[in-house]
Amino acid sequence: MKLKLALAAFAAACAFALSGPAQAQDKPSCGANTGQAASGEPIIVGGIHGNAAPGDFSAATDAAAAYFKCVNANGGIHGRPVDYRVENDQWNPELAAQAAAKLVNDTDSVALVGNGSFIEMAVNAATYAKADIMVMAAGCAISECFETSNIVSTNQGPLPSNVGAAQYAQEELGAKNIACIGLNIPNNGIWSCQAVIDFMESRGGTGSMALLNPGAPDVNSALLEAVSSGADTILINQPAGLALAILKAAEEQDLRDQFNWIAPTPLYDLSVPDAVGEYWHGHVYVNAELAPFQVNGPDAQNWIKVMDGFANPEDPRDTFAQAGYLSAKFFTETMLAMDPADVGDRAKVSEAIRNIKGLKSDLMCGPYYVGNADFHMPNHAGYMVKIVKGGYEIVRECYQYDSPYFEKIIALEKEMGVQ
Amino acid sequence: MQRNLFHVTPSGWAGLAFAAFAFLVIPAVAGQLWLSVFTSASCFALAAAGVAFMYARLGMVSLTQVGLMGVGGWVMLRLNHAFHLPFEINLVISGLVTMMCGWVLALPALRLRGLYLALVTLMAAGGLEIIFATFQFPNGGDGFWGVKTGSAAPFARPWLAQTPEAYLRYTVLVVILGFLLIEAHRRLAPGRAWALIRRSEAAAMAAGVNIVLYKTWAFGISGLLGGVAGGLLAGSLGLLDDATFRASESVMLFALAVVGGARYWLGVVIAATLFRVLPALLNNWGVDADISYVIFGAGLLHAVITAPNGIAGQIHDLFGKRRKAEAGEKGAGDD
DSSP states (O other), X not given: OHHHHHHHHHHHHHHHHHHHHXXXXXXXXXXXXXXXXXXXXXXXXXXXXXXXXXXXXXXXXHHHHHHHHHHHTTTTBTTBOEEEEEEEOTTOHHHHXXXXXXXXXXSOOOEEESOXXXXXXXXXXXXXXXXXXXXXXXXXOSGGGTSSTTEEESSOOHHHHHHHHHHHHHHHSOOSEEEEEEESOIIIIIHHHHHHHHHHHHTTOEEEEEEEOTTSOOHHHHHHHHHTTTOSEEEEOSOHHHHHHHHHHHHHTTOGXXXXXXXXXXXXXXXXXXXXXGXXXXXXXEEESSOOGGGOOHHHHHHHHHHHHHSOTTSOOBXXXXXXXXXXXXXXXXXXXXXXXXXXXXXXXXXXXXXXXXBOOTTSSSOBOOOSSSOOOOOOEEEEEEEETTEEEEEEEEEEOOOGGGHHXXXXXXXXXXX | OHHHHHOOOHHHHHHHHHHHIIIIIHHHHOOHHHHHHHHHHHHHHHHHHHHHHIIIIIOOOOOOHHHHHHHXXXXXXXXXXXXXXXXXXXXXXXXXXXXXXXXXXXXXXXXXXXXXXXXXHHHHHHHHHHHHHHHOOOOSOSTTTXXXXXXXXXXXXXXXXXXXXHHHHHHHHHHHHHHHHHHHHHHSHHHHHHHHHHHOHHHHHHTTOOHHHHHHHHHHHHHHHHHHHHHHHHHHHSSOOGGGGOHHHHHHHHHHHHHHOTTSHHHHHHHHIIIIIHHHHHHHTTSOTTHHHHHHHHHHHHHHHTOTTHHHHHHHHHHHHHHHHHHHHHHHHHO
């Protein structure tokens, strides 16, 4: 009896000791962090994602929506809540144009945040420039995202992530010939696979690409094409769903030990290690565009708290969700630093976003900046991780990718004083 | 002959009134979202007019129309990036190229009819789908295919139509010209030849109709309209994607032309509205646009079971009955 009482008292003491601070720590930090719900006139912010076959790119807008909910519950932006409106382009150019027409031209939105798509940036880049609205994207997958004046993204996109993975394979795994399995989209798969081939040739190696039709992806054919190319390393440059299908097909043919297997960031998702199965544990190397979960800095922890508190349980916890959270956070910080009278003015908000310089987060290897340029790629350094049982193991900490593509970006950073 | 060519029927007056409304009022009052939706719908109305005319006048089923739109769009993009010619010249060339594609498609039509012809045209659409998916649409690159790695080069819209409002008006104007082209053909020698061919090829041949010429001519016009529609769509978006031109879209466009009523201009408008405006409306309401497929299915069942002339046919019959009733009352009054 005495023992039971003692245990109960100990448990109560532990609970008391842990409950207060733990509850305080469990609360995410968002925006002004006042703990009071915002009630002023809403500030309209848009977001466009692509969710249809062959891939779902809504993780970034889901995370941005969660962050804005958190901001609205914590004083909003100068007391005004964010009215975050999201449209789905369904991988269709017509719908992408309609989404931008609705969010940019028919609505007094001040900016777009968290965009993630394979289509919409190509269709709408001119619309954004004409309307002088800035897009703080987070799931950019095509070249227009990084080569136009009004779009800036917290994620890297396939080109840097592919080059980063190839660089690791060449330097650490002895890769001499990389076959890149990409989507047959000129500004996505071909653009990013060609950069890998160029990188390998610059290092005395070689490369090739096997392309999948996104409308009717035949993963077996693409895999066999990559296998027959004479490559020693296979780079799976695909959205997560297709990448998993390729790994499944490779497992059925027991190809694991004949190649090095590398991938860009879409395979960095908490659900992937279980999805690929034990066969692949320790054999697939993935480039992470943002900090892996075990880095666990303040922003990484806050992101998880925001997702747990304000997102749906089924929303992905992946790199794009991190990027969506970061875009929303940087946007909110920028708006909070503005004169409250200007936060509803699109032109002034666009100007404030262009003036972003040197924002830091433990989720990113380098600083986040925008600048007044015709191209933007603030994030071009990342981590390399290996899929292991239950998660990922970091095999290379933050490293800068080596490609002529980044020369003008680095020159701009030096000019802005952020390099 | 001249009087017949320019005679305007009550349905024609209604069509002209609707065209004036679409040209003058819709661009002035629609928001940017709906300008974009109506521009797409107008492009598909022109393509649907081609497929509907083939079905209504000749009884021939063409399931390649959206694929031909893709060909027109491909040519438009290729010319835009390669030669920097005026938009109108590119549009005319796009139409002429797809007209020739239509002639090629007409070759099997000389031997086949009904289901077999539909299957052949569907296979052609499938072939085009594979070509588009494999080679993609021109984006400013070099070589025959004109595809470059990375971002697309800018697209030059018509000088007269730089804004979304002006571009919708421009598209509507071209669609009106397309409708008038079909109507003019219907009222002249080709229309009479097609009517004979539709009833009986043997009778037409006995009457001295050149079946090869007129069948090929019909496919050419349908291809021309599809190609111009594709060129206009390319001008609207500045780029194209293979997903827009899948074979299944051609089947859907034909089915909706039947639902709308292939014999009437209103049927074509209904088909384009169902094809592009209804899904946008559902999207705008936050409802899954895939529900539109259920509505299309119900519409097709309705057309097959109770309305062989489609919704437009039912509306036409309704007005016809009213006119007859009014004439009857007037006649009784006169008595």
